[in-house]
Amino acid sequence: MIKGIIAAAQKYKLTMNAIFTAVFIASGLIMCATSPQSFISSLLSGADTAARTALTLFCVYSVWMGLSRVAEDAGINAFIAKKLQPLCTKFFKTKSVSGGQYAAMNVTCNLLGLGGAATPFGVKAIKRFDAEGNMYGRNMLFIINAASVQIIPSTVISMRAAYGSADPADVFLPALIATAVCTGGAVLAYALLSKLCRP
Amino acid sequence: MSAVIPAVFVAVFIAAAAKKVNVFSSFAAGAGEGIKFTVSLLPMLAAVFMMCELFENSGLADALARALGPVLGFFGIPQELAKLALIKPFSGSGSLTLLTDVFSRYGADSYVSRCAATIYASSETVFYVFAVYFAGTDRRGRALPLAVVIISSALGTVLACALCRVL
Numbered sequence: 510m511i512k513g514i515i516a517a518a519q520k521y522k523l524t525m526n527a528i529f530t531a532v533f534i535a536s537g538l539i540m541c542a543t544s545p546q547s548f549i550s551s552l553l554s555g556a557d558t559a560a561r562t563a564l565t566l567f568c569v570y571s572v573w574m575g576l577s578r579v580a581e582d583a584g585i586n587a588f589i590a591k592k593l594q595p596l597c598t599k600f601f602k603t604k605s606v607s608g609g610q611y612a613a614m615n616v617t618c619n620l621l622g623l624g625g626a627a628t629p630f631g632v633k634a635i636k637r638f639d640a641e642g643n644m645y646g647r648n649m650l651f652i653i654n655a656a657s658v659q660i661i662p663s664t665v666i667s668m669r670a671a672y673g674s675a676d677p678a679d680v681f682l683p684a685l686i687a688t689a690v691c692t693g694g695a696v697l698a699y700a701l702l703s704k705l706c707r708p
Numbered sequence: 709m710s711a712v713i714p715a716v717f718v719a720v721f722i723a724a725a726a727k728k729v730n731v732f733s734s735f736a737a738g739a740g741e742g743i744k745f746t747v748s749l750l751p752m753l754a755a756v757f758m759m760c761e762l763f764e765n766s767g768l769a770d771a772l773a774r775a776l777g778p779v780l781g782f783f784g785i786p787q788e789l790a791k792l793a794l795i796k797p798f799s800g801s802g803s804l805t806l807l808t809d810v811f812s813r814y815g816a817d818s819y820v821s822r823c824a825a826t827i828y829a830s831s832e833t834v835f836y837v838f839a840v841y842f843a844g845t846d847r848r849g850r851a852l853p854l855a856v857v858i859i860s861s862a863l864g865t866v867l868a869c870a871l872c873r874v875l
Contacts, residue, residue: 528795528798528799529755529756529759532759532762532763532768533759533762535766535768536759536762536763536765536766536768537762537766539766539767539768540762540765540766543766543767544765547765548762551758551761551762551764551765552758552761552762554761555754555757555758555759555760555761555762556754556757556758558757558761558808558809559750559753559754559756559757559758559805560750560754562753562757562804562805562808563746563749563750563753565808566746566749566753566804567742567743567746569742570741570742570745570746571738571739571740571742571743572739572742573742574738574739574741574742574745575734575735575736575738575739575742576716576717576720576735576738577738578734578735578737578738578741579720579721579724579729579731579734579735579738580720580723580724581734582724582727582729582730582734583720583723583724583726583727583729584727585720585723628840631841632840632841632843635841635842635845636844636845639845639846644846644848644849647845648849648850648852648853649853650841651837651838651841651842651853651857652853652856652857654832654837654841655832655834655837655838655841655853655857655861656831656832656857656860656861656864657829657830657831657832659829661712661713661716662825662828662829662830664804664828664829665807665825665828665829666713666825668807668808668811668825669811669816669817669821669825670816672808672811672812672815672816672821673815673816674816674817674821675817676817677816678712678713679822680822680825680826680829680872681712682871682875683822683826683868683871683872683875684825684826684829684830684868686867686871686875687826687829687830687864687867687868687871688829688830688864690864690867691830691831691860691861691863691864691867692860694860694863695856695857695860698856698859698860699852699853699856702852702856703852706852
């Protein structure tokens with residue numbers, strides 16, 4: 510299970526590896542010709558920005574992960590997942606009880622903006638759906654996760670606050686509308702297309 | 709709208725206190741996970757930031773923005789966000805890097821920054837999710853959902869920029 514996730518993440522790193530290597534080599538070649546003296550200073554200033562950003566991120570994550578742990582210990586996640594489970598069973602057209610439960614936990618964590626916590630539940634639900642030959646449910650769960658359903662974009666709001674925004678939460682509404690339209694559109698499109706494409 | 713965030717905190721804390729959860733130690737434990745998470749992110753951040761700096765200083769970034777600017781402009785996406793829009797589907801740490809770069813360069817309240825924030829918040833690292841979620845499952849029937857998500861994310865980016873203009 511965990512090994513599967515790690516292996517997949519490793520495969521994915523190959524894409525990033527290709528981008529990283531290509532950009533690095535291309536930029537390096539250009540700089541050899543144009544401004545070789547600024548090569549090392551560019552790298553150092555990149556590392557410097559990384560260290561600064563990590564500090565900001567640590568502040569952001571400690572606030573939100575602190576809150577999410579309190580919510581989890583208060584049973585709020587489990588409560589929402591329980592309410593969502595019948596809906597999920599229907600929505601993903603699954604017969605598997607545990608599959609529906611995992612999917613409900615996955616959707617709950619996503620809604621609460623806990624992307625990291627959502628992943629293991631999502632992968633378990635997908636495995637269940639796949640095992641029962643439920644391609645519709647499997648693909649639908651992927652779409653919901655890839656289209657990013659999220660009520661509060663906590664990271665973005667906190668980062669804006671850290672960079673001195675006067676009203677960091679004013680992106681809340683546009684982000685919510687964009688996510689809702691985008692996710693809803695993807696779900697509808699797939700529901701229609703999967704019917705049309707069925708042999 | 710800004711009251712949403714404090715309201716969420718207060719609601720969660722009240723619910724937790726009612727359940728007799730030790731709020732202080734729960735919160736501290738969560739914050740501790742935040743440290744671990746940041747540390748696990750740091751190597752990637754360092755590498756991506758170095759790449760971005762080279763990309764910028766070699767003039768490649770300008771060339772790319774010039775090449776793609778008109779296309780993105782047609783869809784209402786500011787050309788300063790070309791890199792963010794392109795890297796977002798591939799890399800979470802990469803797009804986070806570019807987001808903070810936009811914030812510090814243009815100020816957190818500029819139109820460009822609000823667009824960047826909305827794009828970042830309303831989309832996911834599609835290819836990463838694809839790789840992790842579909843690992844070891846039946847290979848058939850994966851192309852359609854991937855295509856649907858890629859198209860909807862692209863439209864979502866356009867929509868995000870349009871919304872930031874009016875809201």
